[in-house]
Amino acid sequence: MTEDEARERFAGARVGRLASIDGDGRPHVVPICFAMDGSRVVSVVDAKPKRTMQLRRLDNVRRHPDVQLIVDHYDEAWSSLWWVRISGRASVVEHGAAREDAVDLLVNKYRQYQEQRPTGAVLVIDVDRISSWHAAGG
Amino acid sequence: MTEDEARERFAGARVGRLASIDGDGRPHVVPICFAMDGSRVVSVVDAKPKRTMQLRRLDNVRRHPDVQLIVDHYDEAWSSLWWVRISGRASVVEHGAAREDAVDLLVNKYRQYQEQRPTGAVLVIDVDRISSWHAAGG
Numbered sequence: 001m002t003e004d005e006a007r008e009r010f011a012g013a014r015v016g017r018l019a020s021i022d023g024d025g026r027p028h029v030v031p032i033c034f035a036m037d038g039s040r041v042v043s044v045v046d047a048k049p050k051r052t053m054q055l056r057r058l059d060n061v062r063r064h065p066d067v068q069l070i071v072d073h074y075d076e077a078w079s080s081l082w083w084v085r086i087s088g089r090a091s092v093v094e095h096g097a098a099r100e101d102a103v104d105l106l107v108n109k110y111r112q113y114q115e116q117r118p119t120g121a122v123l124v125i126d127v128d129r130i131s132s133w134h135a136a137g138g
Numbered sequence: 139m140t141e142d143e144a145r146e147r148f149a150g151a152r153v154g155r156l157a158s159i160d161g162d163g164r165p166h167v168v169p170i171c172f173a174m175d176g177s178r179v180v181s182v183v184d185a186k187p188k189r190t191m192q193l194r195r196l197d198n199v200r201r202h203p204d205v206q207l208i209v210d211h212y213d214e215a216w217s218s219l220w221w222v223r224i225s226g227r228a229s230v231v232e233h234g235a236a237r238e239d240a241v242d243l244l245v246n247k248y249r250q251y252q253e254q255r256p257t258g259a260v261l262v263i264d265v266d267r268i269s270s271w272h273a274a275g276g
Contacts, residue, residue: 015212019157019167027165029157031210031221072169074153078250083169112216 001082006132010084011036013071014110018043018123020060020067020090030057032123034069035105039127041069041086042102045120046113058121061090067125081135088125098124139220144270148222149174151209152248156181156261158198158205158228168195170261172207173243177265179207179224180240183258184251196259199228205263219273226263236262 001009010016015031022028034043045055061067067090072083093099102122107113139147148154153169160166172181183193199205205228210221231237240260245251 014214015210017155017157017167017208017210019155019165021159021163021165025159025163026204026225027157027159027206029155029167029206029208029223031208031212031219066164068165068167070155070167070169072153072155074169076152076250081169085167087164112214 001084001132001134003130003132006084006130007036009073009082009132010071010086010130013084016069016071018057018067018069020057021064022056022060023063028056028060032057032069033106033110035102035109036127037105041088041125041127042105043123043125044103044106044113044118045122046118058092058123061123062092065089065091069125079136082133084130084132086125086127087129087131088127090123090125093122093124098122139222139270139272141268141270144222144268145174147211147220147270148209148224148268151222154207154209156195156205156207158195159202160194160198161201166194166198170195170207171244171248173240173247174265175243179226179263179265180243181261181263182241182244182251182256183260184254184256196230196261199261200230203227203229207263217274220271222268222270224263224265225267225269226265228261228263231260231262236260 019029032043070085157167170181208223237260
């Protein structure tokens with residue numbers, strides 16, 4: 001898969017899984033909606049019901065900014081499997097123009113956010129690396 | 139979601155995403171096929187083409203056994219979203235009866251493994267905790 005194709009598949013995915021490191025140094029993974037713009041990936045704490053626990057992703061990156069976010073395709077025909085993964089450093093943006101820009105990207109991608117513009121903190125990932133894999137070797 | 143329901147959804151999923159910590163202390167995430175049996179979750183390095191890099195999950199858990207594995211359901215109707223996640227400690231089993239038992243679980247779940255019984259190392263996760271979330275609050 002070329003880097004352009006990897007970027008296209010990644011940016012088009014509706015859900016990714018974010019891995020970070022928690023306060024005890026253990027891995028943490030959670031599904032997120034996200035949008036990609038060049039070397040930046042953004043996500044937002046939205047109105048989906050959350051327990052306090054589920055804001056752990058924000059606490060995690062405040063302490064330890066390294067994250068990975070993966071998008072994959074599962075199919076019973078295993079020759080069709082693929083994934084695209086970004087590695088980067090994340091920060092939490094709670095106010096200001098950078099937050100609004102990120103929310104605009106998300107609103108453009110997800111009609112669900114158009115119905116109710118998210119008001120929560122934004123996670124911004126600066127992408128350092130894109131990796132990809134395809135079962136068929138493409 | 140009750141713990142029984144969480145276990146059922148988790149065990150029935152065809153793919154999960156495994157988060158571990160790499161040799162540089164950074165998070166690592168990769169999709170895996172797996173099977174669950176009580177408090178044990180198993181996966182195997184199978185015949186899907188791999189680069190050396192992609193065995194990193196084994197190197198990671200040898201150094202740092204804490205892992206999480208998540209299963210989730212994405213739907214454009216966000217009230218239908220859910221996930222189930224296990225936290226545990228992983229080990230790599232390369233030979234012997236424990237490896238064969240794990241491969242049996244995988245062969246029973248995935249017909250793809252029946253066609254070609256996997257010969258690679260097995261990852262065994264001892265589950266410490268099961269967490270779940272449902273957008274509708276169930």
